[in-house]
Amino acid sequence: MKNVQQRAAIIAGVSLLLMAIAAGFSYGYVHNSLVITGDAGATFKNIQASLSLFELGILGWMIIIILDVLVSWAFYVVLKPVHKAYSLVAIWLRLLYTAILALAVSHLVIARQTILEGAQIPPSQVMTSILSFESIWSIGLIIFGLHLFFVGFVALKSSRIPKIISYLLVIAGSSYMLIHLLHTFFPQLEHTTNMLEMVLSLPMIAGELGFGIWLMVKGRKVTMTD
Template identity: 60%
Template sequence: MTNQSNSFNSQHIPAVIAGISLIIMGMAAAFSYGYVHNSLVVSAEAVITLQNIEASLSLFQLGILGWVVIILSDILVSWAFYVFLKPIHRELSLLAGWLRLIYTAILAMAVSHLLISSNLVRQQMSGEVTELAPSDIMASMSAFDSIWSLGLIIFGAHLILIGIIALKSNYIPKVISILLVIAGGSYMLTHVLHGFVPQLDKTTSLIEMVLIIPMTIGELAFGIWLLLKGRKI
């Protein structure tokens, strides 16, 4: 009875933690990046961006809180993926876990620039800073985008590795495994182009529009499967 219970817990607990964390992460990302960031930050418009943040500082700060939730969820997913996939291939699962932790550390560095911007705007509004240059805020936004984009290359490598491990199993659906590999390759391709071939930005944006669906559903589909089926393995 004890052996059966240990076997159940070894797969059930990480599957549930990973599934719930991925869903929470998806909702937090939709709010913090999809809504807050895209609503307040206007590319190449430093004055408008500063005005937007000043007018909606509380919303901007809530967006930062959402990023903190994402970072904490990523740490949980790193552990949960490793424990759940370890029986399939221990070494690859460990490598995938470390790649996600590295990505999470890079994301935390990127988010620190949003926190710097928030503090600068708050200080100006409270009179602690007499004049805040819009270019300072835009520099922080650009740093956030650049650092996060670099991290997403590593995140893409992590997803490819997770997909390869999943393909080696006889219980994870092959379609989900393939979606993970495609999603990882899409992240790597678009963000390598963004970071290292900026002269192709228009082409990269078109490629990103085409690949946005597999990039979005790859890991989310795995999370839903973990909650519905994976926890019963």
């Protein structure tokens, strides 16, 4: 059991780092470079001119989806000895988020297919697929935030996981839920939401990534207990 936990810790840590790189590429670079908010024509032209880059972005999302499933399993193996029931809830929440992310990414695939169909396709049709991706993913991130909150809650019950990591996970989860609840249900508060996202972006990143680094460096050397 100790060896399984240690392998799971390594898998979780490496997967989280790879996911951070893939997300930085697919969303931070590809999406933000090609998608111009409020300008369907420019977005259509950008994607059409850089279709290979857009396809690489989709590939990055598919890699993230696969790694998410791996992380779900690894988190459960690592955290189960601390609290089996709460760990199970956390992992099912992550799997639910992963399914929602897969649905969101399917709209990027639709956007790609739409562009391949030819110039007679109105740019607004591509933009509709892009906006569907963004809105569905945002709903998924509410679930993801709840997942992180449960992971942090379980981590707080362990004497082996540093409290700073546990609290960062709880803060990150709460931040994801707050930001994306506002994005989804209160679009009229866009300016306030963007300001909050800027303030909370560091703990949102540091929570899960910090846990991943700890799992890779320290977690693989210890056996989890309550």
